[in-house]
Amino acid sequence: MKDEYTIGQLAKNSGVTVETVRFYVQKGLIKQPTPKSGYRKYSFDDIIKIKFIKRAQYLGFTLNEAKELLELRVNNRARCGQVKVKAEQKLDEVEKRIKDLNIMKRSLKKMINSCSNDEKFVTECPILECFEKDKRC
Amino acid sequence: MKDEYTIGQLAKNSGVTVETVRFYVQKGLIKQPTPKSGYRKYSFDDIIKIKFIKRAQYLGFTLNEAKELLELRVNNRARCGQVKVKAEQKLDEVEKRIKDLNIMKRSLKKMINSCSNDEKFVTECPILECFEKDKRC
DNA sequence: ATAAACCCTGTAGTACACTACAGAGTAAAG
DNA sequence: CTTTACTCTGTAGTGTACTACAGGGTTTAT
Numbered sequence: 001m002k003d004e005y006t007i008g009q010l011a012k013n014s015g016v017t018v019e020t021v022r023f024y025v026q027k028g029l030i031k032q033p034t035p036k037s038g039y040r041k042y043s044f045d046d047i048i049k050i051k052f053i054k055r056a057q058y059l060g061f062t063l064n065e066a067k068e069l070l071e072l073r074v075n076n077r078a079r080c081g082q083v084k085v086k087a088e089q090k091l092d093e094v095e096k097r098i099k100d101l102n103i104m105k106r107s108l109k110k111m112i113n114s115c116s117n118d119e120k121f122v123t124e125c126p127i128l129e130c131f132e133k134d135k136r137c
Numbered sequence: 138m139k140d141e142y143t144i145g146q147l148a149k150n151s152g153v154t155v156e157t158v159r160f161y162v163q164k165g166l167i168k169q170p171t172p173k174s175g176y177r178k179y180s181f182d183d184i185i186k187i188k189f190i191k192r193a194q195y196l197g198f199t200l201n202e203a204k205e206l207l208e209l210r211v212n213n214r215a216r217c218g219q220v221k222v223k224a225e226q227k228l229d230e231v232e233k234r235i236k237d238l239n240i241m242k243r244s245l246k247k248m249i250n251s252c253s254n255d256e257k258f259v260t261e262c263p264i265l266e267c268f269e270k271d272k273r274c
Numbered sequence: 275a276t277a278a279a280c281c282c283t284g285t286a287g288t289a290c291a292c293t294a295c296a297g298a299g300t301a302a303a304g
Numbered sequence: 305c306t307t308t309a310c311t312c313t314g315t316a317g318t319g320t321a322c323t324a325c326a327g328g329g330t331t332t333a334t
């Protein structure tokens with residue numbers, strides 16, 4: 001577990017491209033290391049950081065939100081409660097989206113089932129009505 | 138329920154801005170009406186369409202996907218079978234999206250629960266560890 | 275009749291999250 | 305020692321979904 005990664009090694013180890021690393025550096029998510037030789041050397045912690053960012057994005061956080069979380073992580077005066085509040089906000093968003101998608105799913109299923117006769121015209125298909133009228137199909 | 142809306146009235150009635158309507162027209166989601174007088178007049182169906190688009194977007198579909206769905210709706214020469222195929226594709230997408238969101242939901246919930254003491258410092262907060270270690274907390 | 279409010283076309287700018295070079299320098303392998 | 309692979313800085317382009325004008329014309333209310 002060395003601590004001297006070129007940008008390419010960092011990229012490879014954290015599962016992103018070199019360009020993405022540069023992008024994160026530019027956005028201030030990763031600190032730009034000062035080059036001792038010709039190339040800049042990144043640390044193992046930078047791998048951790050990028051994986052953190054990727055996971056945060058997967059969990060529905062934006063890059064800026066990921067940056068905020070990283071700053072909380074780095075700033076150890078921050079309290080657990082602050083992180084919790086952010087997570088709870090995201091949970092609300094996620095739950096709302098799931099609810100709506102389930103409505104959509106039911107609508108689509110109902111349409112597929114009602115669409116037994118392939119020769120029927122679209123106007124007789126119920127899905128788009130469900131969509132339009134905002135009703136619980 | 139008149140059928141002669143100026144762009145401003147259309148925008149107001151469908152809950153978007155005038156610029157957004159123009160954007161949808163430009164993108165081909167709304168048909169550009171030919172002006173009888175000086176101003177173009179939109180129909181009640183355009184209100185329905187914009188609400189349809191907004192609902193589709195809210196449910197996680199892109200503008201292009203919304204356009205596809207609208208095209209199915211509008212083209213009544215399309216047969217039920219064609220719509221069915223698209224609906225089945227969308228259903229797969231919706232189910233995948235729900236699955237991913239449920240994973241997110243579970244992760245976020247476990248994170249929140251593990252963060253019982255708000256006064257703990259971030260370094261002691263398990264939320265960020267969950268993030269970092271890529272484990273199913 | 276005139277002023278405010280609205281509409282027209284067209285172009286440019288914004289935010290997000292990258293992605294793709296160009297042109298030059300550096301490091302490592304054979 | 306030369307070739308290949310990698311790195312550097314910097315700028316520009318992509319796609320999505322708007323948002324903001326500029327510089328006109330039109331409608332409506334008073």
